[in-house]
Amino acid sequence: MKIIVANWKMNGDLDLVSAFIERINAIETKNTIVVCPPAALIREFNDFHHLIGAQNCFYEDKGAFTGENSPKLLKKLGCGCVIIGHSERRALFGETDEIVFKKHEAALRNELIPIVCIGEKANERVQWKHVLTKQIEKFIGAPLQNTIFAYEPVWSIGTGMIPTTEEIQEALAFIKNKLGRNVPCLYGGSVNASNAESILKVDTVDGLLIGGASLKPDEFAKITMM
Numbered sequence: 001m002k003i004i005v006a007n008w009k010m011n012g013d014l015d016l017v018s019a020f021i022e023r024i025n026a027i028e029t030k031n032t033i034v035v036c037p038p039a040a041l042i043r044e045f046n047d048f049h050h051l052i053g054a055q056n057c058f059y060e061d062k063g064a065f066t067g068e069n070s071p072k073l074l075k076k077l078g079c080g081c082v083i084i085g086h087s088e089r090r091a092l093f094g095e096t097d098e099i100v101f102k103k104h105e106a107a108l109r110n111e112l113i114p115i116v117c118i119g120e121k122a123n124e125r126v127q128w129k130h131v132l133t134k135q136i137e138k139f140i141g142a143p144l145q146n147t148i149f150a151y152e153p154v155w156s157i158g159t160g161m162i163p164t165t166e167e168i169q170e171a172l173a174f175i176k177n178k179l180g181r182n183v184p185c186l187y188g189g190s191v192n193a194s195n196a197e198s199i200l201k202v203d204t205v206d207g208l209l210i211g212g213a214s215l216k217p218d219e220f221a222k223i224t225m226m
Contacts, residue, residue, distance in 0.1 A: 001030050001031055001032060002031045002032070002200055002205075002206060002207040002208070002226075003031070003032045003034065003148065003184060003186060003206055003207030003208075004031050004032065004033050004034070004207055004208050004210065004223060004224045005034045005035075005036065005053065005081070005083075005115060005150075005186065005188075005207065005208065005209045005210065006033075006034065006035040006036060006210055006214030006220060007036050007055060007083060007086070007188075007209055007210065007211050007214060008035070008036060008037045008038060008041075008055075008214060008215060009038075009055065009088070009211060010038055011038070011215055012037055012038060012041055012215065013041075014041075014044060016215065016217075017037070017041055017044045017045065019217050020035070020217045020220075021045065021047060021048050022217075023217035023218065023220075023221050024048070024049075024050065024217065024220070024221055024224070025047075025048065025049045025050075027221050027224060027225055028225075029224050029225050031207070031224055031225075031226075032050075032051065032207070033050035033051065033224050034050065034051040034052070034053045034080070034081050035048065035050065035051070035052060035053065035214070036052075036053040036054060036055050036081070036082075036083055037052075037055075038055070039054060039055070039069055039074075042054065042074075042077050042078070042079065043077060043078075045078070046078070051080045051081060052077075052078050052079050052080060052081075053079055053080065053081035053082055053083065053113075053115070054069060054074045054079050054081070054082040054083070054112075055082075055083050055086070056069055056082070056083060056084070056086070056089060056103075057069045057070070057071040057074055057082045057084070057103055057106060057107060057112070058070060058071065058103070058106065059099065059102035059103045059105070059106040060106065061106070061109075061110065071103075071106045071107050071109070071110040071112055072110050074110070074112060075110045075111060075112055079112060080112065080113060081112060081113040081114075081115055081148075082103075082107050082112045082113070082114055082115065083115045083117060083150075083209075084100055084103045084104055084107060084114045084115060084116045084117065085097075085099075085100035085103070085116055085117045085118070085135075086117045086152075087117060087119060087152060087154045087157060091154075097134065097135055097137070097138060098138070100116065100135075101138040101139065101142075104116060104139070104142075104147065108143065108146060108147070113146050113147065113148060114146075114147050114148070115148045115149075115150055115186070115209065116139070116147060116148070116149050116150065117149075117150045117152050117188070117209070118132055118135040118136060118149060118150070118151060118152070118175070119131075119132075119135075119151055119152040119153045119154050119156075119189070120132065120153055120154060120155075121154045121155060122154070122155035125153075125155065128153075128171065129174060132151075132171070132174060132175060132178075133178065136149070136175065136178055136179060139179060140178060140179065144179060144180065144183050147183065148183075148184045148185075148186060148206075148207075149175055149179065149183060149184070149185045149186070150185070150186040150187070150188050150209040151168070151171050151172055151175060151185060151186070151187055151188070152187075152188035152189045152209060153171075153189050156189030156190050157188070157189045157190065157211065158190065158211065158212065159190060160190050161190060162189055162190050162191075162195060162199075163189075165198055165199065165201070165202050168187050168199060168202050168204075168205065169202045169203065169204050169205075172185045172187065172202070172204035172205060173204045176204060184206040184207065185204060185205070185206050186205070186206060186207040186208055186209045187199055187202075187205050187207075187208055187209070188208065188209030188210065188211070191208050191209075191210045191211075191213060191223070192210075192212075192213040192219065192223075193213065193219045193222045193223055196208060196210075196222075196223045196226055197226045200226055208223065210223065
């Protein structure tokens, strides 16, 4: 069984929600499916037969934090998971490793499963082990029984370029060696119906975090049934 996560980012509308629910509810799969739509669309997934997640949360449950998503409220809205520390959050909104870890704690406190994103930039490829070590340093020794990690090399996201299966295997083995063999690790970055099957065959890959292809219900459905 694999974990297949759809990250819609800031995309989608009511028509896509309807088409997505109809298509994905109709499939039969042994895999765990999670869809993470924009926060404004979460309530529209009440009839979805699979898991709902959020794309971000704040590290406090409530307060004077205009524009932030309360993890406590996300749980009440029916979310079971939340993406933490996506590279776009780090690059565009200045999220640090410290902030990512605090959000991880907030998610666990509210019984949400954090999906913690890590990965190196193009100019860091030679030093990828150093980059990943720094990003997961605070998690070493922390409670991770209900945590998922997603390895998303930043240079691969939305570019069509992906690491080789050998490189993916090595990166996820490195993460598991640091955090524990039983910690689920996903791969993300330019995943589509053409390459998903070969990635899922990598023995260290526990699932996929999918961006653009998750906005195409038929393509996403194909991936979930692999």
